[in-house]
Amino acid sequence: AQTVTQSQPEMSVQEAETVTLSCTYDTSENNYYLFWYKQPPSRQMILVIRQEAYKQQNATENRFSVNFQKAAKSFSLKISDSQLGDTAMYFCAFMKRESGGGADGLTFGKGTHLIIQP
Amino acid sequence: KAGVTQTPRYLIKTRGQQVTLSCSPISGHRSVSWYQQTPGQGLQFLFEYFSETQRNKGNFPGRFSGRQFSNSRSEMNVSTLELGDSALYLCASSGISGRAEYQETQYFGPGTRLLVL
Numbered sequence: 001a002q003t004v005t006q007s008q009p010e011m012s013v014q015e016a017e018t019v020t021l022s023c024t025y026d027t028s029e030n031n032y033y034l035f036w037y038k039q040p041p042s043r044q045m046i047l048v049i050r051q052e053a054y055k056q057q058n059a060t061e062n063r064f065s066v067n068f069q070k071a072a073k074s075f076s077l078k079i080s081d082s083q084l085g086d087t088a089m090y091f092c093a094f095m096k097r098e099s100g101g102g103a104d105g106l107t108f109g110k111g112t113h114l115i116i117q118p
Numbered sequence: 119k120a121g122v123t124q125t126p127r128y129l130i131k132t133r134g135q136q137v138t139l140s141c142s143p144i145s146g147h148r149s150v151s152w153y154q155q156t157p158g159q160g161l162q163f164l165f166e167y168f169s170e171t172q173r174n175k176g177n178f179p180g181r182f183s184g185r186q187f188s189n190s191r192s193e194m195n196v197s198t199l200e201l202g203d204s205a206l207y208l209c210a211s212s213g214i215s216g217r218a219e220y221q222e223t224q225y226f227g228p229g230t231r232l233l234v235l
């Protein structure tokens with residue numbers, strides 16, 4: 001079984017600052033995906049960024065980037081030039097890669113509540 | 119392209135009743151997964167359906183069941199409701215739609231908030 005740990009229950013930064021959210025995971029799998037999802041007050045779960053474990057290059061999506069350290073089983077999210085709309089719960093998630101395609105269940109961390117102050 | 123839709127959005131039931139929640143995936147997606155979100159337990163995987171077959175199941179009692187139809191729409195049923203079943207139930211779909219390398223990424227619907235009294 002996999003576990004995902006987010007050690008920061010809440011973080012608060014000023015608008016335009018850079019913030020890094022931490023995530024560590026434990027697995028015996030070698031082939032997997034890692035994701036960051038955000039859940040604003042509307043409760044809609046929105047994909048932020050994804051990383052395939054077999055790729056050494058860190059994923060980036062506009063202001064969002066990850067630092068993926070496979071050996072250390074660490075997957076942190078960096079948000080640059082933070083905006084008020086980034087205020088949300090952020091969940092780190094793990095998914096085993098199925099050889100037949102489709103989707104295995106996501107294992108989520110407990111989440112980090114990120115507050116962007118004006 | 120329309121996203122994942124879930125109905126109803128809100129539901130109030132009493133203990134002992136049963137409930138059925140519905141999920142329509144993104145067009146072209148054949149995999150549908152269900153999750154329960156509660157303040158105490160966080161997000162937990164319930165089950166996943168692919169081509170009308172349950173392929174994966176989380177650690178939930180048999181009161182929680184589901185099915186998938188030929189058009190990939192899915193329903194989740196909870197029988198003999200308990201107070202602890204009060205939660206946000208999220209549905210997610212994945213499949214070949216857009217970028218091929220994203221086919222295993224799950225996209226979520228807005229959720230159904232269930233309150234059991």
